Amino acid sequence: MTWKKRIFISLILIVLVLIADIIHYCWTSFPILTGYGAKVMCSAVFVSGRDPKHVLKEELGNSPLSLGTFDVDYKDSSVTGSIFGFAKRKAIFRDGLGATVVTGISEQEIRDQEKTPFFNHMPNQDTIPWPRGNRLGDALPANVDYEKLRQVVHRSFSEKDSARPIRTRAVLVIYKGQIIDEEYAPGFTKDSRMIGWSMAKTITGALIGILVKQGKINVDSPASVPEWKDPEDPRHAITVKDLLQQSSGLNFNEDYGKSSDATDMLYKKANMAAYTASLPLKRKPGTFFYYSSGNTNILSRIIRQTVGDSAYNSFPYTHLFDKLGMYSAVLEPDASGTFVGSSYVYANARDWARFGLFLLNNGVVSNEPVLPDDWVKKSTTPAPAAKMKNYGYQIWLNAGRKFPDAPEDMFYADGYEGQYVFVIPSRDLVIVRLGQTHFDNFDVNDFLKDILVTIH
Numbered sequence: 001m002t003w004k005k006r007i008f009i010s011l012i013l014i015v016l017v018l019i020a021d022i023i024h025y026c027w028t029s030f031p032i033l034t035g036y037g038a039k040v041m042c043s044a045v046f047v048s049g050r051d052p053k054h055v056l057k058e059e060l061g062n063s064p065l066s067l068g069t070f071d072v073d074y075k076d077s078s079v080t081g082s083i084f085g086f087a088k089r090k091a092i093f094r095d096g097l098g099a100t101v102v103t104g105i106s107e108q109e110i111r112d113q114e115k116t117p118f119f120n121h122m123p124n125q126d127t128i129p130w131p132r133g134n135r136l137g138d139a140l141p142a143n144v145d146y147e148k149l150r151q152v153v154h155r156s157f158s159e160k161d162s163a164r165p166i167r168t169r170a171v172l173v174i175y176k177g178q179i180i181d182e183e184y185a186p187g188f189t190k191d192s193r194m195i196g197w198s199m200a201k202t203i204t205g206a207l208i209g210i211l212v213k214q215g216k217i218n219v220d221s222p223a224s225v226p227e228w229k230d231p232e233d234p235r236h237a238i239t240v241k242d243l244l245q246q247s248s249g250l251n252f253n254e255d256y257g258k259s260s261d262a263t264d265m266l267y268k269k270a271n272m273a274a275y276t277a278s279l280p281l282k283r284k285p286g287t288f289f290y291y292s293s294g295n296t297n298i299l300s301r302i303i304r305q306t307v308g309d310s311a312y313n314s315f316p317y318t319h320l321f322d323k324l325g326m327y328s329a330v331l332e333p334d335a336s337g338t339f340v341g342s343s344y345v346y347a348n349a350r351d352w353a354r355f356g357l358f359l360l361n362n363g364v365v366s367n368e369p370v371l372p373d374d375w376v377k378k379s380t381t382p383a384p385a386a387k388m389k390n391y392g393y394q395i396w397l398n399a400g401r402k403f404p405d406a407p408e409d410m411f412y413a414d415g416y417e418g419q420y421v422f423v424i425p426s427r428d429l430v431i432v433r434l435g436q437t438h439f440d441n442f443d444v445n446d447f448l449k450d451i452l453v454t455i456h
Contacts, residue, residue: 029259030087034068035267038081038091039101041070046077046093047330047346048193058167058436089267097313098332098346104270105335113337114313122327130179131354132325132366134190141176149173149454153181156433156447166418167436169194170349174357174430175455184349193328193346194434197415200331201296203320203355204341205244205394207303209363209375210319216306219244224302227277235277238285240302243295244393245383251282252294256416262293266343270335273301289385293342296394297334300341309337323365324358326351343416349432356421356430359411380411405449418442427455 037060044055052072060070070081077093090102096115125133140146157168169188173181184190196203211217219241222228228235235250242248253260261279269275276294283290304312316339321329328351332344347355358364359379363371379393382400389399396402398410406424413421418437423430431451435442 029064030083031089032259032263032267033064034081034083034087035089035091035101035103036263037065037068037070038079038089039099039267041072041081042079042091042093042099043195043332043344043346045072045079047098047332048195050187054187062438098330098344100333100335101267103268103335110335113333114309125325125327128325131177131357134350136179140180141178143456144175144180145454145456146180149181149451152447152450152454153183155450156442157183157185161441164441165437166442168418168433168442169436170432170434172349172353172432173451174353176428177357179350179353182349190350191328191348193330193348194352194419195415196345196347196352196413196419196421196434197343197417198293199352199413199415199419199421200341200343200345201293201394202359202413202421203316203331203345204296204299204303204339205379206320206355206359206363206371207316207341208240208244208299208393209371209379211303211306212375213370213372217302223298224305225277225298227274234281235285240299241393242285243299243302244379245286245289245385246291246295246391246394247286247289247383247385248292248295248298249281249283249285249288250276250279250292250294252276252279252290252292254290254292254294265294265297266340271338272297272334272336272340272342273338274336277301287385289383289387289391291391296342297338297340299394301338303341304338312337320370321351323368323370324351324354326354349434352421352434353430353432356413356423356432360423360425360428360430380409403445403448405445406452418444420444422448427452429455 040059041055044050045052067083068081070079072079078090080088080090082088091099092102092107093099094115100110102110126135129135153171156171159165169185171183208217212219217240220239222236223238223240223243230236238248254262256262265272265275276298307315316331326347329347331339333339359376362376363369379395380397381392382389382397383391390397390402396412396414398406399408407426409426410422410424418435420433
């Protein structure tokens with residue numbers, strides 16, 4: 001064989017390998033991209049009331065999502081996504097339940113599931129004093145440089161580099177229980193529902209705490225997971241606490257840069273908890289910290305099993321949101337009807353702040369303890385497997401000083417694209433920041449530092 005023929009054959013093989021890689025990428029990734037885009041658009045339009053053009057520009061404007069076409073059907077309350085006509089995926093909106101990706105179960109079966117309105121009653125919050133309502137007091141706390149604070153908050157919306165947009169959408173600062181500063185980006189208001197992404201995990205953790213207080217869950221007992229009921233199954237040893245502390249040991253891959261357990265779970269699986277529970281062990285339970293949305297969705301199904309299907313949809317609203325005055329909150333379910341406790345909670349900035357204030361107040365609302373007396377303390381104690389001391393019960397901790405200019409006792413809910421609820425007990429502070437920020441375009445440490453120096 002001549003050297004020219006060898007080179008030609010080698011080039012052909014390289015081209016074939018590249019084509020195979022491209023086909024594999026399209027086959028595995030396109031359904032995730034279109035499922036993600038359809039879900040994001042459906043929630044943004046029907047839950048948040050946003051203009052689809054704005055969503056296409058910001059949430060879905062970067063490659064490879066920009067390859068997709070996402071058609072909104074207002075009559076059907078749905079969004080269908082596709083890429084060049086392929087990998088069609090649909091997300092549907094149901095009043096009271098938000099948006100759900102149609103997968104694994106027929107659309108009609110999903111639509112026929114039990115529906116629960118957001119709340120049986122919706123008081124006029126403008127007539128109710130903060131924090132349960134929106135009527136703010138005239139007197140503000142002393143020891144605050146309000147002019148500098150106003151500058152800091154306003155500056156957090158400033159775009160300095162068009163190639164690295166920060167897209168801050170809401171900032172709210174609570175000091176000594178009162179809102180001392182608040183600002184929204186154009187197109188967003190105090191009533192705008194915004195996604196919390198993984199901040200939903202902290203809400204799921206609180207719902208588990210409520211069931212612990214009711215005596216219905218023991219965090220030290222083996223988790224009630226049907227897939228692990230056999231005592232001979234090594235996963236039978238996984239406790240509720242292991243799931244709360246992200247140390248279940250399950251072989252789950254939380255990678256959003258490619259097709260993975262996380263992306264398959266969120267956009268391809270009808271029953272997210274069952275999918276995660278089917279995975280094998282990789283580590284001994286309780287010995288290794290690995291952040292996993294799958295752990296949280298198993299917790300969400302445990303909540304459903306514990307309260308029963310008839311009470312499940314209303315449970316978060318009756319036992320948590322209503323007590324806090326979080327009337328904008330929407331928890332969205334997967335196709336099987338279990339809330340996606342890892343990722344899908346929408347609420348306005350004030351409601352996210354109410355949740356932070358609830359944790360600051362040790363789970364007590366209007367002198368009513370909603371959580372066990374020691375729940376927040378346990379939740380904010382570093383998990384033994386978290387060697388960086390950065391995680392408790394479904395909540396991040398600053399004990400490892402990720403944010404060096406913030407106090408060590410700070411704990412926080414943290415969501416994709418820059419969603420934060422920071423709670424700083426030593427400073428009596430709650431800080432909410434919501435946005436649509438890629439990577440590290442927004443300097444969170446400087447943001448916190450600049451706010452803290454304005455409060456003496």
